Amino acid sequence: MGVPIQLEVNGQTVRQEVEPRLLLVHFLRDVLGLTGTKIGCDTSQCGACTVLMDGHAVKSCTVLAVQADGSSITTIEGLAQDGKYHPVQEAFWEAHGLQCGYCTPGMILSVVDLLESHPSPSEAEIREGLEGNLCRCTGYHNIVRAVQIAAEAMGK
Amino acid sequence: MIPPKFDYHRPTSVQEAVQLLQSSPEAKVLAGGHSLIPLMKLRLAAPAAVIDIGRIPDLRGIQALDSGELRIGACTTHHEIATSQAVQRAAPLLAEAAAQIGDRQVRYRGTIGGNLAHADPASDLPAVVVALNATLQAEGPQGSRSIPAAEFFVDLMTTTLQPGEILTQIRVPALGQGTGSCYLKFEHPASGYALCGAAAIVSLNPDGSCAQARLCFNGVSARPVDAAAVAQALVGSDLSDGAIDAAVEDHLRVPDPVGDIHASASYRQELAKALGKRALKAARDRARG
Amino acid sequence: MTHGNGTRGIFGSAIKRREDPKLITGRAKYTDDLQLPGMAYAAILRSPFAHARIRHIDTSQALALEGVLAVFTAQDVEEAGIPGVVPVGWLLPTLKTPAHPILAKDRVRYVGDAVAVVVAEDRYTAHDALEAIQVDYEPLAAVADVRQAVEPGAPAVHEEAPDNVAFTWEIGDREGTDTAFQQAAHVAKLDIVNNRLIPNAMEPRAALADFDPATGELTLYMTTQNPHIHRLLMSLASIGLPEHKIRVVAPEVGGGFGSKIHHYVDEAIVSFASMKLGRPVKWTATRTETYQTDAHGRDHVTTAEMAIDGEGKILGVRVNTYAAMGAYLSTFAPAVPTYLYGTLLSGEYDIPHIYCHVTGVFTHTTPVDAYRGAGRPEATLVIERLVDECAHLAGMDPVELRRRNFVPPDKFPYQTQVALVYDSGNYEAALEKALEKVDYQQFRREQEEARRQGRYLGIGFSTYIEACGLAPSALVGQLGAQAGQWESAVVRVHPTGKVTVYSGSSGHGQGHETTFAQIVAAELGVPYEDVEIVEGDTEAIPHGWGTYGSRSAAVGGSAIATAARRVVDKAKKIAAHLLEAAEEDIVFEDGKFYVKGSPDQAKTLAEVSLQAYLAHNLPKGLEPALEATAFYDPANFVFPFGTHVAIVEVDPETGQVELKRYVAVDDVGNVINPLIVDGQIHGGIAQGVGQALYEGAVYDESGNLVTGTMLDYAVPKAHFLPAFETDRTVTPCPHNPLGVKGVGEAGTIASTAAVVNAVVDALRPFGVTHLNPPVTAEKVWKAIHGA
Known part of the structure; x- marks a missing residue:
């Protein structure tokens, strides 16, 4: 079977x-x-x-x-390549985009996908784009910041 | 969290799938799995067998005919529909609604056929395919048949699909020139499902008056609601805000409105009024370009 | 800062968290991630009835399934002769304490009550076997509503409390308050329902029990905020193993918000199963299980009144509350609607008369206990709603009424009429800062203008106070706590000068490894990187009480600072000996010891530490090694405060509330790490906004939890919330060594009231005076349309 x-x-x-x-x-x-x-x-x-x-x-x-x-x-x-964090991982660390860390792996991968289709998203697009991921710790404030930081880093 | 046991089949053709379904009537058809798997995880569904049609090439993809008609394979994902230029051109209402289903992750896996066959009245596509006068193609032991969308939905989670039949294709006629459409949803904050979803289509005469209109709702009744009386009242009108408001206020009747812990029946009707007006106005504005 | 601040500026610095690399790479190990050799999986069968008699349980079909190792029921627990209950950890004089067995014996009392446990070789089989257990239930009448439960003739949850009253409790001066109300120019009276909440830590609860029959030792890995409390209660009441034979470990813990304080039957059940089988047994809750069994929060029904005089001065507050306990008394349940609620009813205000009466009520529902804020959000909603309503009745601006009643800065320490002594405060400063940030006058003009256009904006204030870091132990003992409220710390300087700190706090997302290291680096003057923090293991750490009630910085951090200072004191003695100087002539600065006036002849902490361990040349009578332990028992609570402001717009056609702006000015005392403090505030706000607008656990009349999944119960999503605008004032705590207060709960305590007040403000033109949370779109629509 x-x-x-x-x-x-x-x-x-x-x-x-x-x-x-x-x-x-x-x-x-x-x-x-x-x-x-x-x-x-x-x-x-x-x-x-x-x-x-x-x-x-x-x-x-x-x-x-x-x-x-x-x-x-x-x-x-x-996600990290050759011992280097993905820019989204870096940005979550930088912006304090996580607390307990439990939603974080899913959140990070979701953001990687979001930035693929929306390389420079507005704040509203980021928040809408995160609708499939719940976080109970951060109130999303610093997650949104992390996405903005990552978008900028990846756009360079 | 854990689905019950089942036998798994992965047919490579529609014909094989139909045969499998015939030989195991207790089987369920699996497309993207985003309706069936959640039910199985909560053990609200326990099929003896699952027939995975997700890899049948004929069931995937979007084809635009010269007539403008869209032929959408049942296993085409919401994401593919929402981002398809062909759909955005011919039936932007469908793309707009598909983009509001679930969340981004769900849209990558969930399929139009799975969604329609599941016939959840709070989902976003049923009213849209009704409003678009889509035709649903089903394949069964007796061959193929076409079902007008308006006749497809029978009741809560119930369609006219017969045992042994598989939904294979959705045919959507193109909207004409001078036509605008809009899908608006008032979603439940937890599930994202529609407490009310309004699908509006408005076509203009050369003089700007209303040639044709359509207004259908998800979420307010056990099956999609076609507010034909509202549409009728609008035909010939100037489509002013006042005309739209009056048509909705005077002619919108929701048969057997549903009420549950998420929203009462009376509130859902009020949402239908508010969203109906807004959707019609947005459709009008888009028709006017 | 204090002495020895060699790593200057590390205290107060917004450094990135050292916890994060393991979390952003998926390397962190939470309880369900652990895999032990020979591990079996447990699944727990739960009652589908809110109230039923168990006539018979037939486990034979489940046992016959391939891969099923065992099925245990209450009978097995009884035959094993273990205590087999989970106890309540806070007693009140009138409290009825019916037993809470780890597996229901002959009766189930809520949907989710544990009936049997299956242990199988794998997860899937264990879940399959649940369906094969046949339980013959005789359904009985149930009551889920707190007011209906105290009606005559309501079905009794426990024989010990036939009227379903778990306790009655009062605080304040009843007669004086009644008299004060007679002098009132206006009396605001509100019926307030504080909605029941489901905590929703993202990590579901889990426990992995590993009993070694050879040594008689049990290791229990679990989702806990306080491993020592779990060890203590497991030993005393649940499984009866002596405390030194139980080790409780908190691996990575994915949020708690109170829900992982409590001792549940589940960790006792898997421990029992592991003891019976001699194999490690893991259980992980499904989300549906967490909804049914994680202790819920709030669930109050209150009549609240506030009297003011003609000038808007508050004369008195009178409150009568029915608070749900659920089907059993959870660990700290009786404290939440009493000492964490009634004592907060003075708010930030100088109120001469307060009286509060509380009835704790059993219902056939999931037990209720501390959830982020615990009692204090309920008190804040009562007081801040009343203040707004009084302002409305008096025709005053709600901000002005607040200003007139604030405890003024020169009145601290301030003795409230409900037991607490506020040690410090500067309430108007926080208010003014918030008003400036929102540009209050300008907003009122925009609101006027918008109303003329048929748009409904509202502004809501919450000038809140919080009492956290419960203290001192002797006092909380008098109030009924069966736990101490001090905290432990060991600061160990290794021979090379590197430092390991063992803390009785137990973080689960708060960033203790970072902030505690900042404290120690500042105290010892060593590089931040040289400090390691260890938490969450009863075998490694002296007894501690864990992380809840916003206590970790104020109590745990103070313990660490105290221990660090003891280390410095000892090191100074050794340094003096090495430098051949008198101890009082030694200066400690930047991590170095030197004789006053001769900084170039310094000994580093590492040099001193090496000598301390070699012990070749120590002062006479001084023991070797360099470490210190502190058991810090605070002198008082700490009292964070602040002003939160919400601005909303209501869509009159749908009732939808949009939270447009959220401004928070908080005073949490000295700030160790601003990045982390802001993060705590953000998360707290979101949870309070959730309560205000979206969240609410709903039971039907038969006691079924109808909001039983994440499809039904709305945890806020990113697009429900705006960016938060935060700022702070700093009024250091006067009685702890770091001047810190608490920050974990402040946002939640403040925000529900701010948002509800804003919605009511928006709806004033429709004559709305009060709405109970959650202020859903439908509720708003009905309020507007009088439906």
Whole structure:
């Protein structure tokens, strides 16, 4: 009853047989040990489980691992390159865009995707763009600042 | 949080999918999964089998015919629709509504076919496809059939799709010259679903008067509401703010308005009035260019 | 700053947090991220009924599933002979204390009450097995509403409290207040419902219990704000292991807001399961479970009155509150609507007569306990709404009425009529700063103009006071606390001069590793990078009380500063010996010790420390090594205060409220790290705005939580909120070594009242005088249209 899947996770090819009902987020966390991706709800609201799937931000709690067969996944562990933080990671640190850190991996990946489609977003676009990610600590103020800082850094 | 067990099938053609569905009537069709998986995680759905149609090439993509008609594969994502230039040209109402579904992450995975087949009355697309006079193509054991959008939605989460049928394509006629449209949503702050969503289309005569109008609502009833009387009242009018306000005030009737913990039935009707007026006015302004 | 400030300016500096690299890269390990060899997974079966008798539980089908290791029920707990309850940690004289068993025995009392636990080889199987347990329930009548619960004939939650009254409590002078009301020119009277809230820390609660049968030791990794409290209560009441055989560890903790203070049945259940099986057992709540079982906040029904004279001077305040306790008494539940509420009813005002009566009520709902602000937001909403209503009745500007009643700066320390002594304050300064930032007069002109155009703007003020850093221990003991309110710190200077600090505080997002290191770097004059902070492990740290009630800087930070100063004192003795000088001639500056007048002959802290450890040449009678421990018990609460201002616009056609501007001027005393302080204020504001406009836990008449998921209960999203405009005044706390107050709750305490006041202000033209939060669009629409 296991279904064989093959996908690329943070640049590494992964082959595995999985139960069809296995959620991508559990595949990443429990099977691959990539626990940077978080689970914050069970109704696809909070966005803590956001990863990049073929370059787009998706909620990995609402994707079956079998649906990710053949895709390329980037988790928070795979975002920094050559030991250098991604500009969005830098900006979250710089702007104090996180407190407890639990929403942060999903938030950062969501912002990476947002800045892909909106390289220099207005404040309203940033706030709208974050609607799929909940944060209970920051009131979003410094997250918005972080996105602005990252947008500027990436625009240079 | 954890879906129940199921058998998994991944057909490569519509025909194969239909056959699979026929051989396991307890199966559910999975497109993007953004309606079905949440239900399964809460164990509100426990299908014996899941038929994943997400990789069938025929079910993806947007095609614009010479007539201007759009043919949208059922597994086309909201993101693809919202950002498609063809859709923005031919049926900007659909693009505008698709851009308001869920959130960015959801729009990358959720599909038009999945959304419509799920028939959640608080979703954004049902009233829009009704307003656009779209046709829904279904494929079943008896072959293919076309269902006018207005006849597709039967009740809460219920459509005219028969057991064994799969929604394959959505055909959307292009809006004509001198036509404007607008989708406005008043969303529930938690879910983002529409407490009321208003889809308006307005076409102008050369003299600026109203040639045709359409006003449909999501969220206010168990199925999309077509406020045909409002539209009728507007035809021939000058589409002034006063004319629009009067048409809505005098002619908007919401049959069987829904009330729940998120909003009472009476409030939803008031939202429909407010949003209906605003959507019509915005559509008019866009028609006037 | 104090002596020895070698790293000048580090205290008060907006440095980036050292916690963040592990958080932004996904390397931080939260409880559910931990994986132990042989680990099994638990899932907890919860009652679907608010009130029912359990006739029978059949676990056989669940046990038959492949991968299921065990299913335990109350019977197993009983047979094991462990205490098997979770206790209440705050007692009141009239309090009824019915037992709260870790697994429901013959009766369930709220939707979510734990009935059985499944342990399986994996997460998925454990959840599957829940559905295979057959429970025969006999549903009973339930009551979820606090007022209905005290009606005669209401279904009783506990036999011990047939009228559902958990306690009654009063404070203040009833007769004097009644007399004062007779002199009033105006009396404002409001019926205020303070809405029930779900905390919504983004990380769901989790516990991983690892019992070693060979040593008899239990290690419990869990989502906790206070590991030592959990160890104490686990030992005393839940599983009966001696305290020294329990180690509680807080890994990374993803927010708490109070919800992770409390001792829940769940950590006791997994510990029990681990003890039974001899394997590590992990349980992680689903969000639905957290909604049903994390202690909720607020849920008050209050009648509040304020009397003023003809000049707008407040004569008295009279308050009668029914406060929900839920189905069981949670850890600190009785303190929240009493000593954290009634004592705050003087606000920032000089009020000669106050009387408050509180009835704590059992209902068939999730237990209620401290949630960010805990009692103080409720008090602030009462007082700040009353002040506005009084101003309205007297035809005065609400700002002017506040000014006339502020406790003036020369009146501190100020004894309120409700027990507290405010140690310091300068309320008008914060108000004036806020008024300037919003340009109040200009706003009123714009508001007038907008109203003429059919647009409805409103401004709302909240001139709030907060009492936090509960203290001193002897006093809170008299008030009923079964806990101390001091904090511990160990400052250990290593032989090389590097420093490790062990703190009894237990941060979960507040940035303690950064701010506490700033304190120590400033105290010891060592580089900030040379200081490491350790928290959240009962095995490493002396007893401590954890992080809640905005206490960590004021109490935990003070403990650290005190210990650091003791280190300096000892180092000075050694330095004097090494420099062959008298101790009183030694100067400590920039991390160096020298004889007055000879700074070039200095010994660094590292040099002194090495000698302290080598112990080859120490002053006679002095012990080796260089470390100090402090158990700091504060002399008083600390009293942050400030002015928050909300500006809203109401859409009269839909009732939608738009929060257009939010200005906050807070006085939290000396600021250790402005970046972190501002962040705390921002988050606090957002939570209070959530209560004001969006959030509210709703039960139906049968006691079902109808706002049971994130689809139904609105946690604020980014686009609901504006950028916040923050500023501060600085009135240092006069009684702690750092002059710091608290900042964690200030934003939440202030903001709900500011936003509600703003909406009511916007709706004045419609004759609206009061709305209860959450002020939803529908509620506003109905208020406008008289529906």
